[in-house]
Amino acid sequence: MPAPPPLAGLRILELAGIGPGPFCGMMLADHGAEVIRVERPSSGGLTDPSRDPLLRSRRTIVLDLKRPDAVAAVRHLAGTCDGLIEGYRPGVMERLGLGPDLLLADNPRLVYGRMTGWGQTGPLADVPGHDIDYLAISGTLHALGEAGRKPAAPINLAADFGGGGMMLAFGMLAAILHAKASGEGQIVDAAMTEGAAVLSSMVWGFRAMGMWSDARGNNLLDGGAPFYDTYETADGKWIAVGAIEPQFYAALRRVMALDGAEWDGQFAVAQWPKLKGLLAERFRERSRDAWIDAFAGHEACVAPVLGFDEAVADPHNVARGTFVTSGNVVQPAPAPRYSASATVPPRMAGAADSAAILQEAGFTAAEIAALL
Structure with missing residues (x-):
């Protein structure tokens, strides 16, 4: 047993x-x-909690925080608690009477995680x-998109989730480790702008080495290179090519019969x-799956661009259990995996557990009735 x-x-x-805090x-x-999770009484929201993996x-x-x-x-x-997560604008928690000064005075080991777009301070706070x-404003959006076209937002993955929620989770755990060792809690100020900037650290390194142009779609990893891009196939589907290293590029040439000196x-770069x-033109000669069959066993770093339903049925994803179903909702499984420890099988949100949580915290039946 794990x-x-x-x-x-x-x-x-x-x-x-909503979003990065959850x-x-x-x-x-x-x-x-x-x-x-502390919810306010509400007649509805952006999503259905029973179907929201977040x-x-x-x-x-x-609880009515008014x-x-x-x-x-x-x-x-x-x-x-060991930690608290809040994602309100700066000052809201203080006005509610739940600011970090008060809560850290109550619980000196508390890690108080604050999730905002701009950070707790600064002209845009x-x-x-x-x-x-x-x-x-992180500079990252400018680099995303095709050459000669407008910047393309990657849904809300890079700031909300990669630079926001994931960064806050890391910061919370780092601060909790510190609190466990020292007894000292603290505030974690997670700003999505700063998290998005951190995600682009490699690009900043490329710029410092003269290996990255500010012109969108003209660089090694932004679709500028012919061997690192997506291509439409004969059936209107797409294929992703990432043949950067010489051996992978050689395999790409071999499978596609790219024999010319060019x-x-x-x-x-001038020839890209x-x-x-x-x-x-060459990729449009065959269907996506025909190309994937042709590349099988050649190690050219080529993969099909799958839709959501296709991703769920993909044999590799099935073998790994990448997606699971809970409450009739198909969703990504917890990641990463551990060699010794288990992760928690997803359980969709149900009815509120207000009374049980308050009872466990020591509130009397009369206090619970008044609160609810």
Whole structure:
């Protein structure tokens, strides 16, 4: 039997929000932390909680934070936790009476995680925004897209989730390790703009080495290179090519019969537009799956671009259990995997556990009835 999940024993209080805050809570819950989500009474929201993987695997308590007794209950719960996640604009938690000064005074070991777009300070701290805005001022959005065309937002993956929720989860765990060793809690200020910038660290290195142009779609990894791009096939589907290293490029040439001398200068940047055009014509000669069959066993770093339904049925993903179904919702399984520890099988959000959570925290039946 696998060992318990690696974060078993950690207790996190999550103040309900959307996007990166819940993603952080999901990551921690997936790996064994007990995460209690504090929801406000509401007639509805952007998503259906019972079908939203971001809300999986934690219990929920519904409290009206406009009421002093509800705020006091949250403060009491925070005193029993290792960490807290909140994603409001700067100053909101302080105005509620749940700011870090008060909660750290109650619980000096508490790690107080703050998720915002711009950060807790700076000229933009109080300005509203979304993933695309935070990505924009990080410099990263400028680099995304095809040559000669507008910047292309990668859904909301890079700022909300990669630079936001994932970065906050890392920061929370780093600070919790510190608190376990020192007894000292602290605030984690996770700004999506800064997280998105960190994700582009390799590109900043390439720029410093003179290996990256600010012109979109003209570089090694942004679709500028003919051997690192996506191509349409005869059936209107797409194939991804990542043949960077010489041996993989040689395999690409071999399978596609790219014998002309123009293919010898793999890194002759001036020739890249011409070679991309030739490759585009060549890939349109066969269907996507026919090309994948042709590349089988040749190690050219070529893969089919799969839609969501195709990804779920892909043999490699099936073998790895990359996707699971919970509550009739197909969703990504927890990642990464561990050699000794288990992760938590996803459990979709259900009815609120308000009374049970408050009872466990020591509230009387009368107090619970008044709060709810």
